[in-house]
Every structure is written in structure tokens, then in C-alpha cells.
Amino acid sequence: MSALGRIGTGLAITVAALAVGRTANYARVLRKVVPLPPEPLDQSAEVAAIIPARDEQATIGRGVAGLRAQEHQNLRIVVVDDASADRTAEVVAAQAAQDERVTLVRGDGPPPGWSGKVAAMAAGVRAAGDSAEWLLFMDADGVAGPGLLGRLLAAAEEHGADLVSSPGAARPGAAACLLMPAATVALFEVVPPNGNNKRVLAIGQCLLLRRTAYRRIGGWAALAASTADDVDLATRVRDTGGRVLIVDATAELSAQGHDGFGQLWRSLRKSFVVGTGSSVPLLAAGAVVSTVFGLTPPIAALTGLLRRDRGLVAAGLLGWAAQSYGQLLFARFARQSPATALLAPLSWVALGSTLGSGLGQVLRGTASWRGRSVTR
Incomplete structure (x- = not known):
């Protein structure tokens, strides 16, 4: 040879x-990813769901509709239109006219020193008020099944978690099967779920956070300039004494926005x-x-x-x-x-x-x- x-x-x-x-x-x-409890939490905990949206007219309608259809009814839905140039606000306004639980907040972009998504989520928390015990942050392309919120709450209570997060099931297609597998393997090597590494994994597609933990970390203002808001949030929750839990909610949560190869590639x-x-x-x-x-x-x-x-x-x-x-x-x-x-x-x-x-x-x-x- x-x-x-x-x-x-x-x-x-x-x-x-x-x-x-x-x-x-x-x-x-x-194997460290925790399955969702089969039954929702049997209590009336108030939840404020917050969706930051920028140019999401193709996806925001289904996202809001999925939250409106939750079996857990004690829910407010706040969509923050982050200076969109398309019809995002119009789509949300139409649903707000049908359901008083839906609120549209119009934004002009982030103030100096803030990243756009973090500023939008902070605006959503302010608009939701102070009464909700839990804050649910969802990406605009996420579609929740009717049992998602109740089962996330059940997971939080069962495991004593302050932050519960899950990816959504990707829509079948060439984009997901070519781009996501290797990226996921590599991600879990660097930031494994439910691990005790320097950085703590959370997935911005779905973040359920106790209000007490949100206050303890200083709110989104403490992470104003973050461009890795999910991981930074999880790390700060852990570092201030909270528990972070990654669950498998793919049976109740799907991602609809990255339909094409190019869009998922850019993301x-x-x-x-x-x-x-x-x-x-x-x-x-x-x-x-x-x-x-x-x-x-x-x-x-x-x-x-x-x-x-x-x-x-x-x-x-x-x-x-x-x-x-x-x-x-x-x-x-x-x-x-x-x-x-x-x-x-x-x-x-x-x-x-x-x-x-x-x-x-x-x-x-x-x-x-x-x-x-x-x-x-």
C-alpha cells in the first residue's frame, strides 16, 4: 500500500x-430528555403567552390559533409585532377581534443596547401585566397542540422546574432531513440537554418560565443585548438557583416556518x-x-x-x-x-x-x- x-x-x-x-x-x-407527562396539570394557573413576531405573516396565524385552542384556558396571548414590513399585525389583529385573550402590541424596533427579539419579549411581558404565574415564550412559527400548555405545566410541577423548554417537530422535507440532524448532534455535544455544563441548553421555540424566576434573574433587561437569548436565559436561571428542564414535546408542538431549504439554512x-x-x-x-x-x-x-x-x-x-x-x-x-x-x-x-x-x-x-x- x-x-x-x-x-x-x-x-x-x-x-x-x-x-x-x-x-x-x-x-x-x-435519554436525558424528559418525556412530557401524559396528563395536563389539573389546576388553573394563569399563563401569559408571548410571541415576538417580525415579518411572520405566513406563520403567525396558525401559531396564535394553536394557543387559542389550548385546553388550559386561563391564558392570555400577547403578540409583539417587531416592526414588521408585511401583514403580520393585520393577521394578529383579526384574531384579536375574535378572542379577547389576544393582544397585539406594535413595536418600532429595539431601543439602543437591546437585541430585537429580547426587546420584543420584554414588551410582551409588560403588556401581559403582573398577574400571570407563568410566562410562555413561543416563536412565531410554532404550532401548539391543544394539550401543550397543560402538559408543560405538569412537567414543571412534577420535576420542580423553573424553566421548561422543548423543540418542535420539524415539518417533513429535504430541509429538515439534510440540515437538522448533524446540527442537532453537534449542538447536544456542546450544550447537552439537562446537563450541568458552563452553558445551559434551552430552545427558544418554546420556553415556559415561572414568574418568580423571571423576577429573580432581573427580567429580559438583564439579557438586553443577548443574541443567544434562550441559552443565556437558561444559564441565568440555573445560576440564580433555578432548575432548567428540557422535555420532548414534539407530540404537541411543531415548527411550520422553515419550509424551504434556504430559510432553514439561513436560520x-x-x-x-x-x-x-x-x-x-x-x-x-x-x-x-x-x-x-x-x-x-x-x-x-x-x-x-x-x-x-x-x-x-x-x-x-x-x-x-x-x-x-x-x-x-x-x-x-x-x-x-x-x-x-x-x-x-x-x-x-x-x-x-x-x-x-x-x-x-x-x-x-x-x-x-x-x-x-x-x-x-
Whole structure:
């Protein structure tokens, strides 16, 4: 075997070993996610649901309708229109006219020193008043099933949690099956759910927070400039003596907004830029490592077949199989088709290219979301 061949085989074996380790870790971490209690909490706790919305005319209607249909009725719904340029406010106003529990707050954008989403959520809390025992922060593209709120409350009481958070089930499609699996595996490696790391995981799509914990952390004003508001919120709740709980509410919560590949790509790119603190070395290393990690197994398997090198074929197939099992775990958790597991190498390449795109934005100084900069 040539020196180049030995390097290729060594790389394939290394990637296969890493893939087995990563998937084993992902399986272990997923077991830490707590299932929702089967029954809602049998009490009349008052909840204020707050939705920050910027240019969400395509999704906000279903989001508000899902909250209006909650089995837990003691609920106020506040939608903060964050200087939208589309018909977001009109869609919400129409529902507010039908249901007195719905309030529309019109905003002109964040004040100096505030990020847009945090400012909108703070405005929503002010508009909701002080009577609600719980605050529910939802993304505009989230659609809640009728039992979501009651079961989140039950989880909080059962586990003594001050902050309960969950992702939503992604809509089936190429965007979710290519972009989300590798990104989720990588995220859970850095900030595992229900762990005791330096940073604490929460998922901005759905955040149920005790009012007492909100006051204890100093409200959103304490996180005014945050562009990673969910993780920053969870970390501050933990650091001020509260408990954070990640649950699996995918049976009661879905995400509708990222229908297209491009929209989800841009959303994840923004999250990576924010999550790395716009670090050029981290984005560059992540782009290279993820791309090599994804490409090596199928290339090794194909090259081994052409060269009749059984060892290389075995290393390539082992790496591919380990990556695919990780994607299968994601598919089960996110309620996606198990058949997408075979596309696992492409998901890692997609992650690498998304990180690379984020790197390009940082170098050009153009990293933004909804027309606003996301760099600190």
C-alpha cells in the first residue's frame, strides 16, 4: 500500500471511530430528555403567552390559533409585532377581534443596547401585566397542540422546574432531513440537554418560565443585548438557583416556518454565528471538520470497492453506518422519516457548508437576521 493509501485508510478508520463515539454520546444524551407527562396539570394557573413576531405573516396565524385552542384556558396571548414590513399585525389583529385573550402590541424596533427579539419579549411581558404565574415564550412559527400548555405545566410541577423548554417537530422535507440532524448532534455535544455544563441548553421555540424566576434573574433587561437569548436565559436561571428542564414535546408542538431549504439554512447559519460568538477559528474548524467527517465514509467505501481493499470498505461502511444510526435517532425524536438515515453523510456536509457560509459572513461583516446584525 502506498503512503497516500495508508493515510486514506487511517483517516477512514479515525472517522469511523469518531462516528461510533459521537453516535453513542448522542444516544446517551437523548435519554436525558424528559418525556412530557401524559396528563395536563389539573389546576388553573394563569399563563401569559408571548410571541415576538417580525415579518411572520405566513406563520403567525396558525401559531396564535394553536394557543387559542389550548385546553388550559386561563391564558392570555400577547403578540409583539417587531416592526414588521408585511401583514403580520393585520393577521394578529383579526384574531384579536375574535378572542379577547389576544393582544397585539406594535413595536418600532429595539431601543439602543437591546437585541430585537429580547426587546420584543420584554414588551410582551409588560403588556401581559403582573398577574400571570407563568410566562410562555413561543416563536412565531410554532404550532401548539391543544394539550401543550397543560402538559408543560405538569412537567414543571412534577420535576420542580423553573424553566421548561422543548423543540418542535420539524415539518417533513429535504430541509429538515439534510440540515437538522448533524446540527442537532453537534449542538447536544456542546450544550447537552439537562446537563450541568458552563452553558445551559434551552430552545427558544418554546420556553415556559415561572414568574418568580423571571423576577429573580432581573427580567429580559438583564439579557438586553443577548443574541443567544434562550441559552443565556437558561444559564441565568440555573445560576440564580433555578432548575432548567428540557422535555420532548414534539407530540404537541411543531415548527411550520422553515419550509424551504434556504430559510432553514439561513436560520441555522445565524445560530452558528451567534453560538460561536462570531469566532473565525471556531467557524473555520467546524466547517472543515464537519465536511471531512461527512465525506470520508462514502468516499472510503467507494474507493475501497474500486481498489478491492476490504479494510477501506469496512472502515467506510462502519463510519457511514454509525452516522446513519445517529440520524435515525434524530428522525425518531423529531418525527421524521427513518429512511432519511442513509443521507447522514450529506447532513454533515451540509453542516460544514453552513458553518463555512457563516464564516464568510463574519469575515465580510454581514452576519444578520431579519435585517439586523447578530454579531456582538
